[in-house]
Amino acid sequence: xxxxxxxxxxxxxxxxxxxxxxFTLVFGVLAVINLSHGAVFxxxxxxxxxxxxxxxxxxxxxxxxxxxxSGTVGLLVDVLVLKPLRARNAPHLIPMIATIGVGIMLTSxxxxxxxxxxxxxxxxxxxxGEFMVGDVHVRALEIAIVAIAFLLMAVxxxxxxxxxxxxxxxxxxxxxKAAYLLGINVEGLFHITSFVAAxxxxxxxxxxxxxxxxITPFMGQPMLHKGIAVIILGGMxxxxxxxxGGLFLGFAEVISKAYLSSQMGDAxxxxxxxxxxxxxxxxxxxxxxxxxx
Amino acid sequence: MEWFxxxxxxxxxxxxxxxxxxLLALSIWLTLSCGLLSLANAAFMGVGAYVSALLTLHLDWxxxxxxxxxxxxxxxxxxxxxxxxxxxxxxxxAMATLAxxxxxxxxxxxxxxxxxxxxxxxxPLATEGWHIALILAVTVYGLARLRRSKVGRAFESIKEDxxxxxxxxxxxxxxxxxxxxxxxxxxxxxGALNAHFTFFISPREYGFENAVDILTMAVLGGTSSLIGPMxxxxxxxxxxxxxxxxxxxxxxxxxAVLVLVVLFLPKGLWESRRxxxxxxxxxxxxA
Numbered sequence: 001x002x003x004x005x006x007x008x009x010x011x012x013x014x015x016x017x018x019x020x021x022x023f024t025l026v027f028g029v030l031a032v033i034n035l036s037h038g039a040v041f042x043x044x045x046x047x048x049x050x051x052x053x054x055x056x057x058x059x060x061x062x063x064x065x066x067x068x069x070s071g072t073v074g075l076l077v078d079v080l081v082l083k084p085l086r087a088r089n090a091p092h093l094i095p096m097i098a099t100i101g102v103g104i105m106l107t108s109x110x111x112x113x114x115x116x117x118x119x120x121x122x123x124x125x126x127x128x129g130e131f132m133v134g135d136v137h138v139r140a141l142e143i144a145i146v147a148i149a150f151l152l153m154a155v156x157x158x159x160x161x162x163x164x165x166x167x168x169x170x171x172x173x174x175x176x177k178a179a180y181l182l183g184i185n186v187e188g189l190f191h192i193t194s195f196v197a198a199x200x201x202x203x204x205x206x207x208x209x210x211x212x213x214x215i216t217p218f219m220g221q222p223m224l225h226k227g228i229a230v231i232i233l234g235g236m237x238x239x240x241x242x243x244x245g246g247l248f249l250g251f252a253e254v255i256s257k258a259y260l261s262s263q264m265g266d267a268x269x270x271x272x273x274x275x276x277x278x279x280x281x282x283x284x285x286x287x288x289x290x291x292x293x
Numbered sequence: 294m295e296w297f298x299x300x301x302x303x304x305x306x307x308x309x310x311x312x313x314x315x316l317l318a319l320s321i322w323l324t325l326s327c328g329l330l331s332l333a334n335a336a337f338m339g340v341g342a343y344v345s346a347l348l349t350l351h352l353d354w355x356x357x358x359x360x361x362x363x364x365x366x367x368x369x370x371x372x373x374x375x376x377x378x379x380x381x382x383x384x385x386x387a388m389a390t391l392a393x394x395x396x397x398x399x400x401x402x403x404x405x406x407x408x409x410x411x412x413x414x415x416x417p418l419a420t421e422g423w424h425i426a427l428i429l430a431v432t433v434y435g436l437a438r439l440r441r442s443k444v445g446r447a448f449e450s451i452k453e454d455x456x457x458x459x460x461x462x463x464x465x466x467x468x469x470x471x472x473x474x475x476x477x478x479x480x481x482x483x484g485a486l487n488a489h490f491t492f493f494i495s496p497r498e499y500g501f502e503n504a505v506d507i508l509t510m511a512v513l514g515g516t517s518s519l520i521g522p523m524x525x526x527x528x529x530x531x532x533x534x535x536x537x538x539x540x541x542x543x544x545x546x547x548x549a550v551l552v553l554v555v556l557f558l559p560k561g562l563w564e565s566r567r568x569x570x571x572x573x574x575x576x577x578x579x580a
Contacts (some may be wrong), residue, residue, distance in 0.1 A: 033384050086555055093330050096384065097512055098555040100505050102550030112542040130451055221501065225395060236384075267403070270395040277389040278377040 004134045005258045006251075010141045013213060014149035019223060020230035020242040021153060022197035028173045028237030029193045030129045031092060036077055036099040039106035040222025042217060044070040044202025045209035046110055059125050063148070066206045067199040070249035074198020077102050086190075103220070125270055126210065139224050143202065145207045153243060159229060160239060167292035169193065194275050209275020222266070229273040306490070310522065311530045312425035313487045318510040318522035319432055320374040320479035325516050326445075326451030327472035329379070330387045332504040334480045336394035337367035339499030341481025346416045349489070355487065356419040357443055360428075363485025364478040371477035375470045381454075394504055400494040412495025414487075420490040430487065433477060436519055448472060509551050515561020524563050 019041060026034045047069035049064040057065065085095045123219060129140040160166035172181040172186055180186045207222070209215045230249050234241025249269055256268040301308075324331045333505060345363035348354040354362070358554050379388050408414070439445045444551045449469045450458040470566045506529070512523025529547065536543045552560065 031395060033387075081552060081556065088559070090385065090555075090559065093387070094555055094559070096387070097508065100509075100549030101548045101555065104551065105545050106548075108548060112545065133511035160313050190297075225391070225501070228391065232388055232392075234387075261403075267396065267399040269393045270399070274389060274396060275393040277385065277392070285580060 001135075001158055001258075003134065007136055007138065007142060009251040009254035011145050011250075012254060013247035014146045015204050015207050015211070015246075016226055016230055016250050017227060017243045017246025018207070019201055020154060020227045020246045021156065021232070021239065022200035022204075023227045024237055024239060024242040025156075025193055025200075026196045026229045027231065028239070030078075030082065030190055031176075032082060032095045032099070034077075034099045034110070035096060035196070036102040036106065037197070037227060038220030038222075039069045039103040039110075040073055040198045040201045041205035041208075041223050042110060042215075042220035043073055043106055044205035045215045045219065046114060047202065048120075048209065049119060049121060049215055052121060059127070060126075063203060063206055065120045066202045070202020070205070071195040071199035073106070075191055075195040077198075078194035082167040082194070083187070083190075103224070107217050107220065112259065114217065116217060121210060121215075122182070127211075140279050141210060145211055147208065148203070152203065156196075156200070157239065161272050165189075165192075183288075202289070226269060229269045232273050235274060298487075303324070308421065308422065309323035309490050309529065309536060310424060311527050312422075312429050314392040314481035314507075314510060314526035314530050315429055316432060316479055316486070317423075317507045318514065318526040319436060319519065320476045320483065321511045321545050322516055322519070323436065323479065323508050323524040324472050324476040326440075326452060326509060327469055329469060329472060330383070330508075331390045331473060331476065332387055332501070332508065333371075333390035333393050334476060334507050335499045335501075335503035336397040337371065337477040337480040338484035338487070338503070339397060339401065339494075339496070340367040340370055341455065341484030342494050342499070343401060343484075344481075345412070346413050346488045346494060347580055349407065349417060350413065351413075354532075357450035359489075359507065360372045360485045363488075364482040367477040367484075370476050372470065375473045376466075379466065379469045379473060391501065391504070392503065394499070398500050401499070403443050405566045407496070410495075412493060413420060414493050416488050416492050416494065417494065418490060420486050425486055429483060431520055433523075444468065444471070451502050479524065505560070506547075509547070511561075513550060515558075515563040517560055517564055521561050521563040 019037070023034065023037045026032055026037070033251050042072075044066040048066040051057040051062040051065045052059065065284055070168050077099065081098050082095055083106060085098060128139040131138055160169060168179065168184045168189055171182065171184060174187050205219070205223075208219070231242055231243075232247040233235075233248060234243070234245030249272075251270060253266075260268075317334060320337075321334050324334070330366055333470075341363035345359040345365040348359045348362055349356075369427055373465070374393060378386065378393070381389050402410055447463050448460070450461065450463060453463055453494065486498075510525040510529050511522045512525070513529060514523065515521030529550075530552070533543050536546055561569075
């Protein structure tokens with residue numbers, strides 16, 4: 001039974017990590033807590049659903065489409081909302097409040113367009129097939145989810161560590177002003193980061209939508225809270241921290257749901273987060289960030 | 294007076310909500326005035342609502358007593374969690390208080406005495422219009438006095454520059470705790486008032502959305518004076534009524550208002566300096 005739970009935990013944890021990765025990337029590069037990330041996650045799953053059910057697109061195309069749609073939403077948020085605030089040099093809580101507003105707008109728009117009821121992917125688009133490994137019941141879908149999540153994370157790590165683009169992004173994370181003086185196109189990279197982060201959030205939305213096969217306009221909110229828990233666990237702006245934090249949260253949640261009670265999963269996540277903040281104010285792996293409030 | 298009776302029977306709930314929301318917006322104004330962004334006020338409101346409702350339902354306490362208890366209970370909670378939480382700053386504080394709010398919500402959801410997800414039903418109606426008006430008036434008066442006092446000036450200096458305030462010999466930690474606890478008290482009383490005119494409370498009313506709503510009210514109105522939060526709460530309470538025909542898209546407007554205000558009116562709608570300038574221009578035009 002434990003092995004089965006561990007598989008569930010790995011599936012959930014890898015999606016949490018993927019979601020939190022975009023979240024933490026935006027914080028690391030733009031120094032903004034983007035609270036519309038949960039809504040972007042929801043947008044991704046609706047985009048994929050619309051493509052599958054209205055355009056009869058195959059699943060891989062729907063995944064790509066969802067990344068493009070949610071990435072575009074992220075880019076628009078950056079251009080229309082965050083950029084003017086940057087230009088004004090607004091104190092950092094202001095962009096956070098603005099993204100709360102964006103999240104409300106996206107959620108409400110989805111509710112108005114698609115209704116509040118739960119929508120589902122048609123059964124025939126799901127990767128079929130399931131088999132037993134020992135006592136563990138494995139679905140092809142779960143393998144696909146874990147594989148996609150880890151593939152995307154590996155691509156992102158490689159870009160950040162090995163390419164010129166990654167170096168530029170890390171330079172901005174250290175100091176946008178210094179990066180600008182060194183001739184780095186800071187604004188352009190802010191846009192790219194917003195697009196990529198939102199695209200990762202959107203595809204996480206499709207993966208969760210497939211895993212539980214339930215899509216609602218409100219699915220982003222709990223995910224956003226999980227994302228916050230993960231990036232606090234992992235240290236805000238820390239890419240590796242997001243991966244470890246995501247997996248850790250997935251395991252903590254599944255195990256406490258299985259062995260305590262079904263409601264305890266969420267309580268454990270937030271109780272944990274709360275405790276960690278008390279003991280290590282900048283997260284488990286966090287460095288001390290000196291940014292003026 | 295007939296029109297008034299008609300008006301009152303139709304809109305009294307709305308007027309009550311405006312008053313309660315104004316109290317909540319003032320409670321977050323108080324913590325913001327000390328430079329703290331706390332998202333715990335909805336949870337504090339919930340603690341106040343549940344404590345007061347349970348004392349009414351099970352122990353039959355009198356209404357003034359449950360109002361007081363509704364304020365004191367979250368204050369105690371704030372004092373307990375305050376010392377460690379307030380060491381955090383900026384977004385970390387916002388996240389910690391958000392997590393605290395979720396812990397409260399999930400606790401209420403899982404306890405037997407709070408009725409779990411079904412909430413508490415049949416809370417006797419005890420709140421009357423003048424209760425809300427009186428408490429709001431007392432709060433506004435108290436906060437106005439506080440602003441001009443030594444405490445208010447200390448809050449202001451902490452908000453502007455914490456390090457400088459500390460160097461000036463201001464006990465930053467103690468003042469932050471005071472702002473946090475007082476905010477919790479006001480939010481708790483608002484929760485108790487709310488519980489005793491809606492008959493029914495459930496954990497759903499005290500989650501993240503509500504914390505955000507409270508914050509939105511204060512930000513929309515502007516936090517440079519006491520009028521701002523009250524103006525913001527009135528607008529955001531009345532707006533959904535005016536937008537009834539939009540149905541599902543109603544909260545779209547709320548979100549848009551929040552974004553537009555942040556983008557174009559960084560100080561909120563009610564910015565004393567701008568209002569003064571406006572009236573000056575008006576007078577100049579007449580003369």
